[in-house]
Amino acid sequence: MSHPLVWLWWRDSRNVAASLLARLRQPRGALAVAGLVLFCAAVGYTTQTSPGFARNVNVYGAPSVMALVMLGAFSPLGLYFRPADVDWLLTAPLTRAGLVVYNIALRARTAFLSGLFLSLLPTWRGAGWWQAFTGYTLVFLLLQISGQWLAVVRAWFALHLAAVARWAVALAFTVLPVAAVLIELHARTDLGFRDFFRESLALAVIGAPARPFLATAAAPTALAWLAAAGGSLAILFALIAHICVLDVPYREAAIRHSERRALRFARMRSGGGAFGASRSTVRRIPMFPYLAGAGPVAWRQIQELVRNPRGVLLLLSIIGLVSGASILIPLVRGGDPELTVRMGRTGIFLVTFLPLLMGDNLACDFRRDLDRMGQLKSWPIRSLALATGQIAPAAAFATTVQVIGVIVLTATTSAITRGVALLIIGLMPVVSWVALCIDNLLFLWMPYRTVPEDPGDVAFVGRTFATALFKFTVLTTILGATLTIGGAALRFTGSPVAAVGVPLACLLGACVYGTAAVASAFRRYDIARHAPV
């Protein structure tokens, strides 16, 4: 890498670190760190006797990492340079290899932080902290560099192969591995799920490139660590070298991506979603009743969601994928009832939690209106009504997705009884509402954009991690408390009505309190001080 790029990388990283430290010295930053430390301590304490991920990394790790690598082939961000990089570096007398390595080094910062974070969690540690830290950092580097490599290869194919040949390659890349696994899954019904992962030939072949990376994380001796880390670095260097040699007009791709991203930001600033502009003005829904102002506010959010449903469709397709896998895998395995129930329960857990954890994809609440907070404040509507109108559409949508998922999985897998399913369906609206209150509270306390400035945006990745963990912890605590209260009510009264009614009343109380807290946070939100760049 030529000297100015080393200087730029170092100065940029140093200033990012200084900026993060400065934020941590503020009360909100200190609160975020305290929350993160508490969460890590809680995870460490509660799972200290569990074998955790470390024991499973050799079994499930490699195929999972390669699945993520394959998903990276569909990301358009591989060749992405930040707008400032385009303006400053692409016009400067710098070599292609220098720019490629700089681009990768920029993203390596997030790999380093993600690796550090995972290695701090005791359950993710195998032989020791150093092995875990280096191993996971290398895994994240593999994901980032392979994404760039796949994007460059894809662009090279576009230049040199006919459309039919490109389709053939894409099909071979995606369909063949999946078909091989499904065929073997069907043939080896004698093996349990874990044993299948351990003994499958298809998974062994698919996961082979990722093995040295995970072996680094779990290396029992210094020699084994050296060999695995050396193998991993060799793979990474080969990918980087190939990116540098392939003759692809990456500059134009970089400009296109930068412009698309700028448009995306502009769309989000004007109230659009992160998933493309809406072209339709046809799907008009009727105006809601006024309801102290909450009605029109909710109508606006839903109308925009209806006209630009790509974020919704993405979430629905993920839920569909989870539900489909939960139903299909046991069928392929010969209808094993125990596996059906286990997969069904996992599916139900995921379809109830995913809509809550993936709220940024919907963001039809205060998060969508980051650049219109001044306008919202100017409306003659009480903050409580405004908060209600903002939260209600997202809560309604999350609940709809959850209810559909639970009904489908209960009907097809019989994983839970009808009574439990009804209990879950009854509790979901209020749980979703509470989860969205948490989302909006976090957002109003520490406002952020729901898309990163660039894939190497360390602060964005860190915040996403911390927010997801915090939300997961609070939700788990609330659900745990709800079940405990329900159990206690049943024990004291013996009435199933009380067992449902008492926790439901508690959750409704949490909804009211949460909405009031969001309204208060909105009142305190200062557009002059809190709006992020």
Place this chain on the structure above:
Amino acid sequence: MLVVKELTKRFEDRVAVDALAFEVRGGEVLGLVGPNGAGKTTTLRCIAGILAPDAGAIEIDGVDLARNPLAAKRKLALVPDEPHLFARLSVWEHLELAARLYDVSGWEPLARDLIEELELAPRRDTLAEALSRGMRQKVAVASALIHAPGLLMLDEPLVGLDPRGIRTLFGTLRRHAGAGRAVVMSSHLLGQIEPHCTRFLILREGAKLFHGSKAEIAAELPAMRHDASLEEIFFGATEAEASAQR
């Protein structure tokens, strides 16, 4: 200083720049004007080496951009229409970065002069994320000048600048051109750039309509007064062409 020969750039099936040919000599300030979508930004990006032309050649001070891109890029600078800065570098650090990118030694006195001249001195250590649009524009201009490029290109440089900033920028550009260097500037603010440009290149749909001084272009247009303003010439040129096409 700049020779553009039959430059063509296509985006899929759309021709953004169509066999464009022109020259800019040292000391000249060329105003690049045209309606939206005329190909001004694409032309500047091709000359800056960001976009690869589909046909044609570009020479900067005798160096062929396609054959020797690094040597050619050392002789030019582009200030883009939307000045993207590195959010977490200060004003001074941007100048330092530019100096390092173009391998300029002893850059500090010039950098101090530039930030004084462009009224950036009070913001010298401010991070870019805290700067206004106009301030960012000034940082981009100062950084482009740090290696005294033989060819300075500015894409819509007046957007976001206050009247005082505009006057300062034109003063800086005049001095730059006065030192025998070439300046190419695209803008929609015809009245603002008119007194400062020595020649104009009017584009429409990627092709050259007219190239020359104001008087030369006016002479080519039927029924145009010899002392017509740039705005009158622009509308005369673009609408005459549109009528001819109809």
